[in-house]
Amino acid sequence: MPDQSHVGRRYSAPGQRIAPEAARAVAAAIAGGDPVREAESVPPTFAAVYCLAPALAQLFSDQEVGIDLAGLIHGEQSFEWPAQVHPGDVVDATAEITGIDTRRGMTLVRLAMEATRPADDTVVCRATSLMIVRAPA
Amino acid sequence: MTAPAAADVAIGDAVTPFSRTVTQEQINAYADASGDHNPIHLDPDFARSVGLPGTIAHGLLEMGILADAIASWAGGNQNLLSLSCRFSKPLLPGDTIICTGTVTSVDDAGIATLEVGASSDRGDRVLTNGRATVRFSH
Numbered sequence: 303m304p305d306q307s308h309v310g311r312r313y314s315a316p317g318q319r320i321a322p323e324a325a326r327a328v329a330a331a332i333a334g335g336d337p338v339r340e341a342e343s344v345p346p347t348f349a350a351v352y353c354l355a356p357a358l359a360q361l362f363s364d365q366e367v368g369i370d371l372a373g374l375i376h377g378e379q380s381f382e383w384p385a386q387v388h389p390g391d392v393v394d395a396t397a398e399i400t401g402i403d404t405r406r407g408m409t410l411v412r413l414a415m416e417a418t419r420p421a422d423d424t425v426v427c428r429a430t431s432l433m434i435v436r437a438p439a
Numbered sequence: 440m441t442a443p444a445a446a447d448v449a450i451g452d453a454v455t456p457f458s459r460t461v462t463q464e465q466i467n468a469y470a471d472a473s474g475d476h477n478p479i480h481l482d483p484d485f486a487r488s489v490g491l492p493g494t495i496a497h498g499l500l501e502m503g504i505l506a507d508a509i510a511s512w513a514g515g516n517q518n519l520l521s522l523s524c525r526f527s528k529p530l531l532p533g534d535t536i537i538c539t540g541t542v543t544s545v546d547d548a549g550i551a552t553l554e555v556g557a558s559s560d561r562g563d564r565v566l567t568n569g570r571a572t573v574r575f576s577h
Contacts, residue, residue, distance in 0.1 A: 324472065327468070327471070327472035328469070328472040328473060328503070330468065330472070331465060331468040331469035331471075331472045331473070331500065331503075332469070332500065332503035332504055332506075332507055333507070334459055334460070334461060334462065334465040334468075335460070335462070335465075336459060339507060339510070339511055340510075340515060340516055343515070343516045343517070344516070345503060345506065345507070345516065346503075346506045346510065346516055346519050346522065347499060347502050347503040347506050347522075350473060350499045350503075351473055351474065354499075355473070355474055355475070371477075372489065375526075376498045376499070376526055377525065377526060378523070378524070378525045378526065378568075379498065379499065379502060379523065379524065379526070380521070380522070380523030380524075381521060381522050381523070382520065382521040383519065383520060383521065384520075386516070386517050430523075
């Protein structure tokens with residue numbers, strides 16, 4: 303189970319490529335039956351793929367933290383985009399566990415993430431997530 | 440796309456009304472595109488086994504639609520500077536998500552702050568405590 307001792311754990315996922323076809327696939331899925339609004343642009347929430355997903359993959363496979371995926375709920379999410387990413391960009395993603403609290407049998411795990419484009423040393427996304435782990439039934 | 444000029448944006452202005460019906464096919468497509476194949480989004484039997492009424496949309500798919508609504512009003516993705524929200528209630532396949540936003544402040548640099556959110560056509564407030572910042576041209 304996640305506990306206070308895991309606060310401060312860091313994860314790193316360098317070399318995340320903004321694959322144009324992956325960005326287009328996310329844009330198309332968001333559009334659903336509607337036309338894609340900006341076909342050549344990376345949808346803002348594609349940050350879920352290049353910034354959030356690599357961190358979560360490492361967190362979820364971190365046996366020492368031991369998050370039970372069956373009881374996991376995504377509670378809150380924030381994104382900030384100080385600069386735009388473009389198809390083909392390569393970014394380095396990092397993440398840190400910033401808080402772990404227990405409330406009414408649920409464990410609240412807070413994460414802060416950042417994606418930087420080394421080509422021009424620019425932060426392209428800052429993100430925070432609240433993940434809620436429900437106690438096993 | 441051209442963004443509205445900052446001088447034309449005022450406190451109380453509303454984001455252009457925006458709604459989109461979310462289908463299971465769309466949720467499947469988002470799972471493939473994002474790599475999030477959690478069975479609560481894809482397998483109705485599994486979803487019911489964990490107490491949900493059936494499969495539910497990814498919160499990040501809903502947030503993507505909210506971003507689409509705001510960026511569309513603001514003149515393009517490049518003008519959306521930040522977005523945050525709470526995933527309060529699940530959105531089910533077949534639901535229509537209705538996105539809203541209201542300008543709460545505009546600064547001298549042409550950055551507008553908005554309260555934003557989304558409801559389902561069944562009346563559930565699915566995205567709450569939402570906040571966005573948007574850049575407008577001078």
